[in-house]
Every structure is written in C-alpha cells, then in structure tokens.
Amino acid sequence: MMDYRALEALSAVIEHAGFEKAAQVLNISQSAVSQRIRQLEFKLGQPVLLRTSPPRLTELGRKLSNHLQQVKQLEQGLQASDEPATELNIRLAVNADSIDTWLAPALAACADSQRMNFDLVIEDQRVGLKRMKNGEVMACICESAQPVNGGLAQALGTLRYRALASPEFVAHYRDAVTPSKRQYSDQPYQWLQQAPCLRFSGDDQLQHQFLNTLNLQAPRRMQRVPSSGGFVQMALAGLGFGMIPEIQVREYLASGELVDVAPETVLDIPLYWHYWQTESDYMAQLRHAIVQRAAQLLLPL
Template identity: 80%
Template sequence: MIDYRALEALAAVIEHAGFERAARVLNISQSAVSQRIRQLEFKLGQPVLLRTSPPRLTDLGQRLSNHLQQVKQLEQGVLLQDEEPEELNIRLAVNADSIDTWLAPALAACESSNRMNFDLVIEDQRVGLQRMKNGEVMACICESAQPVNGGMAQKLGTLRYLALASPDFVACYQSKPRSHQWLQQAPCLLFSGDDQLQHQFLNKLKLAAPSRFQRVPSSRGFVEMARAGLGFGMMPEIQVRDYLQSGELINVAPKTVIDVPLYWHYWQTESEYMAQLRHAVAAQAAHTLIQK
C-alpha cells in the first residue's frame, strides 16, 4: 500500500525545489518531510529522489508523481453531487504567450471556474511537457503532440509568430533594403534560454544564430522592448495586431513566419471538472488560434 502522505511530500519537494520550502507548504517540519520520503524509499527498496540542488526525481519517483496526479483526478471524479468541493486546486503548465493572448477567457468560461484555484506554471512551449512527465501538473499546453505515459493530447490550434521590430530599430541596423543579413548583428530578444523561435526564424532565412541578445522573461515586456527599439523578436500575431496597424512595429521579413502548434495534454484518468476545463479551452482555441 502506497503512503500518499509520502507522495505528497515528494511532490512538494519537487514543486518547491527543496525540503525547507516543502515543509513550510505542508506545515510540517523539514525532518518530517525527509522521514516520509526515506520511509517510502525503504519500503520500495530504491530511491525516488536525487538529493541534488534542486532535488530531482528518479524514474521511479516520476512514475509515483504521475500516479499522484491521476489519483487526485480520480478523487475529484468520485465525489457525489452533494459533496462537490468548495475549491479545486488546478495546476497547469502553460506558455507565457498563451496567457497573455487567449487563455484567460478560456479558463473563465469553464462552468466550474468559480471553484477553481489556478496555479499556472510558466514554461516555454518546447519544454512544458517535462512538467507532465514529472507529475507536477494536472494538464499542460505545449507544442508536442506526443502524450506522456498515462496521458492524452488534444490539438488546440496554431499560434503564428511574426518577426517584428520598431521602424527606428530597422532604420538603425538595416544597411541594404530587402536584405536580411543585418539581423545577425542586430540585438535579438529572447524570452528565456529555452526560447528558440528567433533561431528557427533566422534558420529559415539561411542565416546563422544572432550574435547579440536581450533576455526578456515577460511576454508583455517582450513586446514593449521591441516597441522601444531594443531588439527584434518573434511575437504572436494575435498579440500585436494593433501595433502593426499603427506602424509602431513592422515585420522585418513579411514572407517568413513561424507556426507553433499547441496541444492540451491531460491524464487519461480525467475528472469531470478537468474535462469541463479542457472543453472550455478547446472552444476558445477554436475561435482564437489558427485551425489547420
């Protein structure tokens, strides 16, 4: 029989990147957190956690963490109608651009949203699925179509990215009209170390990676940095239409776009509440994202 208190402790250590913070969240001592995990490892006969900084799950630890997420959904599903929870804690891994463009109305449209406490984990769409693999989240939005073990994936649509910059920025760095060579020397905006959209864009133009970077870990701030003339970068078309219309941002390569597919990843043991949320997200995506 699995000790679910130990699984909760294991999940908290990973989620909060350490034993001390996990203990505060669980309202127990740090030694109690360690003891629960040690007892779990003793019972299973192998480690579930690598004591690195931050701690990392072993393969067994990942399977147990995934199991815990699915159990939580099963618990939601078996609640009787007159035992509906007052609050549902929903942890999702999503990309920042989705939050800043189309996702919020989808979360609000879910019929159970008034009872849902959303904990959104911001991850680049290329790497967000790792949160599902680690069993840290109940659902994930990312560009991968391959579901994790025990999971399913539903196509939401495509988010189109354009390479944009301010007119003054282009005038400052572009030496020859209709040439793209200047982009290799001009400052490039990056959301994070996982952001490869600019590299994909330059590769489409048969150019090498940019030599200068401005790191901007904010979707809104990314656009504002470009408007201020501090760099060029890939931005969601649905986020910048007004700036394109006003001329505050211009497309530096109108014939070159990056289309990023987005998928909703969820556990097969999906509760009624998570199914409601998935349908609301899919409905909003159908109206907002490109459907191919």
C-alpha cells in the same frame, strides 16, 4: 497500500525545489520530509529522488508523482460531485504567450471556472511537458503532440509568430548595410545577425528557428526579457527584434508602430492540451471549453 503522505512529501520537494520549502508548505519539519521519503524508498527498495540541487525524480519517482497527480484529480472530482460549492485547485503548465493572448477567455468559458483556483506554471511551449512527466500538473499546454505515459493529447490550434521591431530599429540596423551592398547580397537579412534580438528565456528558441529559416546563424546579441508584455514593450522601444504572437500586437501592426523584419516569413507553432487518461469530469469540462474556445481564437493546425 501506498503511503500518500510520503508521495505528498515527494511531490512538494520537486514542486518547491528543495526540502526546506517543502517542509514549510506541508507544515512539518524538514527532517520529517526526509524521513517520509526515506521510508518510501526503503519500502520500494530503490531511490525515488536524486539529492541534487534542485532535487530530481528518478524514473520510479516520476511514476509515483504521476500517480499522485491522477489520484488528486479523481478525489477532487468526487468531492466536487457531492459538494457543488467545493473549490477546485487546478495546476496547469502553460506558455506565457498563451496567457497573454487567448488562454484567459478560454478558461473562463468553462461552466465551473468560478470555483476553480488556477495555479499556472509558466514554461516554454517546447519544454512544458516535463511538468507532466514529473507529475507536477493536472494538464499542460505545449507544442508536442506526443503524450506522456498515462496521458493523452488533444490539438488546440496554431499560434502564429512574426519577427517584429519598431520602424526606427529596422531603419537603423538594416541601413547600416548600404543599398548597393544589399543589391548584390544573396542574404538581404544578414543584418539581423548583428542586431539585438529579444528572447523570453533560455528555453525560447523561436528566434533561432526564425533565423534558421532565413539560412542565418544564431543571433549574436541577445536581450533576455522574461515577460510577455515586457517583450512587446521592448520591441516598441526599439531595443530589439523578436518573435511575437500576431494576435497580441494587431493594433501595433495596424498603426505601424511595429513592422515585420522579414514580412514573408512567419512561424506557426502548434499547441496541444495534454491531460491524464484518468481525467475527472470537471477536468473534462475544462478541456472541452478550452478546445472549443481555442478553435475560435487560434489558427487551425
């Protein structure tokens, strides 16, 4: 019989990046958290947690955490079917640009959304799947089409990114290269490597991908802006160029407050909904609502 108190302790340590915060959340002592995990390891005969800073799961630990996530989902599904008023706690790993553009109306489209308590974990679309692998979330939105063990993936659509900046920014940095030099240059966008570039986080590689398509090296000047809305404001203020979802700034493109630094080049990033095979009925309803609304708001794959 699996010790689910120990699995809860293991999950809390990973989710809160340490034993102390896990103890606070579980309302037990830090030593009790450690004891539960040690007893679990003794019973299984191998470690489930690497005592690093922050702690990391072993392969067995990931399997156990995944198992707990699926059990929680099924339990909530059973409770929800018996008690219509029961609140549902749903933890999702999503990228910030989806939250700031299309995700909210998609979540609201689910019939049960009014009793769902959403806990959204922000992760870049390139790396969000690690949350599923660690069993930390019930579902995940990311760009990978490859599901984790025990999971499935369903296509949502494409989020189109453009390299944007203010007209003043472009004029200042592009015109630092004289017209005569540009005329004979085989790389008319070379100036972008010298210009300040906006980056959401250390996992954000969109700017690198964009410059690579132009046969340019990685940007030399970076401005880290861990806010999707702040990212746009920084671009409007002329503090850098960056990859911004087209649907987020249509009004600024129409008004000319933002312009393409390389109009013929876009990045189309695919998005997929990852979920567990042991999907509960209410999570299936949420998935269907999100897939349907995403098809209306995103570009097709």
